[in-house]
Amino acid sequence: MGMYSLASELSTFKNRSAMKVRVIHTYLVKEKKGSSDIKSQELVLHDLEGTVIHASIPAKIVPKFIHSFVEGKVYGVKNFYVVSNWHTYKTSMHEYMLQFNHKTIFKELRSENFPWYMYRLRSFDSLKGNSELNEKELIDIIGRVVEVYGPQEKNIGGHNARLIDFVLEDAHGKKLTYTFWDEHVSKIEHLYEAPSKDPMVRSKSAHLMMDSLRDIGYQTPMRSIASLSSFSFTNTMDEFSSKSIELITINEIYDNDKYGDFWVAARISGIVNPTDWFYSSCRKPGCNKKLKISEGVNKCFKCLKIWEDGILRYKITLRVVDMKGNASFLLWDRECLELIGIPAAELYERSNKTNEPLQQITYLVGKTLLFQITAKKDHTSHRNTPFPVLRINNDPQVLKEHCSQLLKLQDNECNSDMPISLGDDDFLEGFLSDEAESPIAILPPVAVGDATEGPVKRCLLDQFSST
Template identity: 30%
Template sequence: MPSQYILASQITPLHTRRAVRVHLVRTYEVPELRGGITSKSKECLFHDEEGTYIHATIPKEDVFKYRSLLIEGKVYSVKNFLVVTNYYTYKTSHHKYIIKFNYKTSVKENTQDKHLKCTIWDDHVAAMVPFFNSIQEEPLIVLIQMCRAKVVNAGCNKKLKSDDKGLLFCEKCKRKWQKGVVRYKVVVRVADAHSDAPFLMWDRECSELLGMPAAELIGNYNEEKDEVPTELETMIGKAMVFKVNIKKENKHIYGSAFTVMRVLRDDSIVTAYCSSLAPDQERDLISKMIEECSDDDSDMEASQGDEVNSPNTACKEIQQEGDNQFSPLTKRCLLDQFSSTHNLKKGKLDSIKKEKIN
């Protein structure tokens, strides 16, 4: 039985049910009018494993179907196509025939040649260097555990906006969508023993804390009602350790939220670094802060002109207390706790090497 795939040099008008495995070199759309936005056709230039080039054309009615599928540099398997004489005046190949797509044409990306990109850190780098310098010809099999997978090239993550026709439009990739992906964007008020600040948590952190994706949460509520879901309120009063990103606007714009990079809720970590946030407190910190503010106002009214401390002086005292609590060694320990390879490291805290932190 002959193979399903044939070479580009073997293509003839009789091959209507055979397939080719080709590499997309160039693709472009031909507008109906000069400067117009409507496409007349989509043209593609392929070549096979022997280096034979062949042109392919996609008619107007199927351009939208293959617009996001065909990407230059990738390998595709094309099946159920028509083969016609190369009648173009300006030819991109010397092949006698061209491929013409129709409604039966099937195009699938060849995943056999895909590469998986992996970023390794710390001690794992030293373990991988000998294999890069090795001259062995046999394939190297690597077993990866405890890693974090990330989806790439699956579309952008920008916020979609509605147009006049009710469709969702992305200003970055200039594409329209009938339905988008619901993600978390939650601003919370976080307080410690000295002060409070707004924190911005995105999809990953909220999904880990709540145990459900945003799409599942929004399905339990009516979109027309402006209410805070009960699941989000369960985070109130919980002690956590946050790793945040401090931007320029956080230093100059009062009230701007700090972006949360990661959240730790391990009881031993919270107890070690946030002993004042123990769960056996009778009242949460925000309530105590409100009561302390009320007491301060009462004391100021009762003083009747007595000298009071400057707010700047009070802020400096709080800052000094915070600086004393978090020594350089404590900050180094927190960085290790947030590190993805913390559990793989060996050694004690007293043997930590000095290093420069930007």
Template identity: 25%
Template sequence: MAGNYVRVCDLDASKEDWCILARVVRLWNVISTERGSPVSAIEMILVDEAGTQIQAAVRKKYVKKFDRILREGPVYSLRNFTVADNVGDHRTTSHQFKIIIQGETVAVIKPDNLVPVFPLTFASFEDIVGGRLDTAYLVDVMGLITGLGTERQYVTNGTRTKMNVIELENSGIKLNCALWGRYNDQLNQFLLAGDTETAVVAIFGVKIKEFQGRKGLQNALHCTKLLFNPTFQEAIDFKEGMLRNLTSPSQGISRINDTHDISYVVEATIKHVIDMDDWWYNACNACNKAVYPDSVAYYCGDCDRRVVNVKPRYRIKVRVIDDTDSTTFVIFDRPAAGYFNRTCSEMIEMFEKHGGELVCPRDISDLVDKKFLFKMDMRNLTVGRFEPSYKVKRFTDDAVILARFSDMDSGSEIYNSDVSLNLTKYGNHANKAELVDPRDLMSQFSEAEPSDAAGGAYIGLGVDGNNVLGDEVVNLDGQEGRDEGLNIADADSVSMIAHKKRVTADPVSGGAGTSNVKILKQIKQEKNA
């Protein structure tokens, strides 16, 4: 490094007369709970000309002095500071040490060109869900907002804290991110502004959390930074890439929202299965709605009572695309069982025996990149703030049906409920011998059928089409305290919204987290029901 400056990578705790040249890439205030002292520290992330980052902190007694000097963005020369070990559960950089700015420290702004502006880098969603990142370090992420929870309040030591959850998508992988306190307020301000269509958010300094073996995100108490619809080049490139992958050139999926019909049929390709390890749920025997562990039994919200007898039902969320647009379809128990020609309990039993290291049955993963004819139930459309999803009533990949469907009208791929298909069965096992004139091809897709009682469509963060998070106040007094946000966010936000139904309990012991295999004895009777 030019002059007498030391490289950031060479800093250690051996002396106090260091001198470095670095850019302040992030700066935030640590807010105190004490009266008369709103800021207890100033913290920063610095980067030198080699791109090495290190965290720096200004202690409370020197905040007033450096609050007038230090800003996010400029290049500074810093001299006469101390160096301490970089420890803790939520570190902002991987450097072994961190800088402690003292009263004798001298900070002088230098020409901006002395330290380059480095491109922003974001953690891969694949690395996050794959557990390849050390959770002791905060990460920066960017994603397309595809779902929104419902705001909830928690009470800790008499203080109320609001929380909401957003769902982010990046490269076909979705993650839930819990936002607490002022970060929830920033989310509300963004929502009120109304610019939520294909919205992108960049989140700097976020924690990787885990609940029931599934990864999620949560803001840190002070250092997290949210940027909605950012304009830096990396965000522009990301959004263009996401839209390129999610949309394509006809008059297909793009017309679904224009319909006033009860049913619609569309030809589309499944591009990926959303949450591959989340393809079924436990259902109440009486109403087929999702149930949740409750002491020594399960609780059914629809029946408003505890139940003991439950059964597994399919709920497969897929991303589909045609040459006009893309969207999310949800395949519930009736059409899934018809297509696979096996009940959900049979699929679970087969998967437990032969699944090996797979995250879901091969029958389900093999849906990807196949073209299907889908019949959608528009009465169960769930429209969220960011993105709707649609319940699949029936679907097939039979080549003869697909060909005849295309022959009906080469200029359109969507037909309303007046167009019919005469099939005795649907899915893989359609009776081809009974196929008739193309004008009658859609009769089976159009006839009325009992509603799949799984509760409607899945929208982003919802469960069974219902808002799991409600306007209730949860008292956390006497429970685990807040650690830069509340650790309980994992259990009460991320998991409740997208994963709650996967928690199983042994009705005898009441133990949460019991393997799904252990409930097979309870549900095998459903195979012959």
């Protein structure tokens, strides 16, 4: 295994780690039902020990990875964020998940001697009447279909849904009823309307399933899983003494569903999308709303004014960590101006209007600050939603008083440029090449086919997205 990190060794402070993983499943999540817009690409992975971990690829960098990961193959992945597992319906019960970014690089590796843990099968007995069963965990089961009911049309939550029930039987004669939803219904219908005409194929499939039913434990080893706008341009020291700042941790906000404005001491561990750092705003004094293209013109939908062009303002999404938790923070124009030192329009002109990450933006990574954020219900129920930052405090004396532990962490403690394990020469070459390290540019939209096709199927994954 060399110096690859295992899932059990991951830390939110390290974003330059490397992992060697096998892809169990990959799928796309759309913005909404029936939409062609991609919200994210999701991966289910397992490491050498069989520990399963989830990975998410944000929409803006999906084109870099969309055809890169094949189910069943082994890859080396490096430079990713380790974040809390925010998904409501979880493919992994691991505390953390991976979030890819513009610096994430990968390489297909040789898979000899790397184990296969493609399924985590549960027995029917472990599901029936189990009061401790986590209804948010997505699991694998195997059985023989003995009954199929006709498709039904139902209105669920104000939306029309199509579903079909079927009954599975295991090797011991135990039965359970399961339901397929929406687009999965047509796949089930097609499966039974057009079975394989090749008797050898049917026979091989039947034998494979029966072998699995006879000895589930041997075929699929079970592994345990370890577990707004800105209000102030001036530094907060102008208004508050250090004694007036009462800090709260990120986990306290999440775990206790705290709502309101809070001060948090945190370290910036990364920029979610460093090429998306500004927006064009309305020119009306006091209105900072983003202009949108409507009928070929720039329009503000708040004050209903049309402008030839807008005012460039900062808007940067950060990944931050404190000593125990992690979150996304949204930094607006005035706080960015305080940290970067020049207006967004001037920085844009200086950068020659490039689409590559700018040093002035990436320079924020590693800084420890006090952030005043606002927390609402959406932030605790949908943990990938960034907290808006109201104020910042970067006074050295205040930081020393409130962030001593974070300040003591040196960069070499937070990250590791770990060597790649010996023998993976191609992987090493891929990580060290200029091409692999170059930042991702703005890519054109990619036409995407059916994202659910593949050797591993999980019903409801597309129905239940990260929210």
